[in-house]
Amino acid sequence: MAKRVAVIGAGAAGLCAVRHLSASPEIFSVVCYELGPTVGGTWNYTDRTGKDENGLPIQSSMYKNLRTNLPKEVMAFPDFPFNTCLPSYIVHQDVLEYLKSYADQYNLYKYIKLNTMVTEVHSRQSTGSKELWDVSYCPSADRSQVQTQEFDAVMVCNGHYSLPLYPTIPGMEEFRGQVVHSHDYRKPDEFRGQTVVCLGAAASGQDIAIDVSHQAKMVYLSHNKSPLQTCLPENVQQKPGIAKLGTHSVTFLNGEEAELDVLLLCTGYHYHFHFLSSDCQVQISDERISPLYKHLVHIDHPTMAFVGIPKTICPFPQFDVQVRFFVSSLCGQFTLPSREEMISDTERDFQRRLSEGLPPRYAHVLGPWQWGYNDELAELAHIQLIPRVVQKLYDYVHETRVRDIARYKDCNYEITSEEDFKAV
Structure with missing residues (x-):
């Protein structure tokens, strides 16, 4: 029988997960649950703030004039480029159209339940040692009609730009502005x-x-x-x-x-998984999610993955590597390390950050470490590396941004090979 996999969220990470799972129908059967009326996640701009028409919190953090702070040439999924007619720094509407085109290209809509809220995810053991997952869900507009479906694996792709982090500031309560x-x-x-x-x-x-x-x-x-x-x-x-x-x-x-x-x-967001029951054994402390191997795989429940947790990254290419890594582990193309090895690797990475003076809340901030991380996932799972030009252009853009934040988006770029690019 095909492995049944639940994907929670149909933003960029969720669409990428559905694409790679559905590419092997003889191995995987996939269902994706999306709270909103369409795909795209946070890239769905709305004038509304607070609650939506169903009384649920607005998910999107898009603002009207947002243009990407990375050029489209590095933002794209590895084998699905943006329209070359667009400038390098595109508006949020272009990104949403890109994600919808991605869903169309790979015929993903038939796997996605739109306007559907995941209410709870439970872990349970079946006969023997095999772990199963019960995913409960309901229509976004009528939360009284809850259904439950059984899965062999779960990919959590709900993003982390929807629950605001409010700092404590002396005098905040007296401030009248x-x-x-x-x-x-x-x-x-x-x-x-x-x-x-x-x-x-x-x-x-x-x-x-x-x-x-x-x-x-x-x-x-x-x-x-x-x-x-x-x-x-x-x-x-x-x-x-x-x-x-x-x-x-x-x-x-x-x-x-x-x-x-x-x-x-502009103080960031909390990681938030309101639908995970206590038996999922996920802890969030000072913005560190535990226990995750490679910021991705649940160490104690290795058939659960959290795609898109790292911050300060080039997102879509990394989502693609993370998804392919986890999918490869599910279908047996490679075997995850032992629980003890995964714990040791995770703690070693965390202690390295602390030794460099970073606070615990930076546990999932990668920045310059993202490239080694991406390569390590690819090499462990025997999958294709992200082309080196993505790192080269990403780093170059960072340098131009540092020098001229107000005008760096006026530049345009062209990828000339897997190793190089040029300004145009």
Whole structure:
């Protein structure tokens, strides 16, 4: 019998999982559950914030003017390029159309249950040592009609850009201005003529600060990194982190004080798996998910995988490697290490990060480590490596971004071989 695999989420990671599973119908039978009315996950822009028409939290964190901060030439799945007529830095609508085209190309819709909410996932042992999974689900619009289906494996692909992380800031309760998390940021027009603090200077914080500056009177980009060595718009100033808030003011860590209308929190997101029952034995502590081998495979339940957990990465190519790695383990093309070896490998990686001064919440942040990680997965599973040009262009773009955050998206690129690219 074919192995029955449940895929939770039909964003980029989930579509990639369905594509590779459905390519071997003699080995796998796949069902994908998607909460929304269409595929694409977070790339489905909506003006709405808070709750959707079914009373469920809005999943998307897209804002109206978002353009990708990576060129399409490195964003694509390895064998499915973007339309070459598009510029390198594309708008979110183009990414959504790309994902829909991907689903069409590989005939994925027939495996996907849209408008379907996964309510619970249970682990249970069948006869012998084989583990089975019970996945309970219901229509998004009528959560009283719950059904349950049995599976041999589960791939969790629900993303991690929907549950905002709110920091604790002294004076927050007394602050009388507006507090908005980037998850709910949509248009700069809403901040016309106002003084805004963007707290957080990761990629989205930087991009949103630039976007807001087109309408705001003043934007303070507040963060605890070394000062960004880049040109910024005249009305954007860098400041250190926030010491405290007043009723209509902010005091930065250097003691400087400024009047404030809006606090815009670009402070990231929580990992969140509300549908996992306690018998799934997944722990999240300080944004570290345990126990995961290679940020992917559940060590104690190796027929469960979490695709797309790492941060600061080139996402779609990595999703593809992660999916192919896990699918290869499910069909027996290679064997995962022993439980003890997986635990040791995971702890060794975590301790390396701590020894380099990174806090535990950076457990899944890869950055420059992503390329070695991708190659290791590919080599372990005997699957094709990501072409080296993806790393070369990704690193080059990072350098241009660091120098000129406001204009680096004006550049365009062309892949000329698996090893090289050129600016056009």
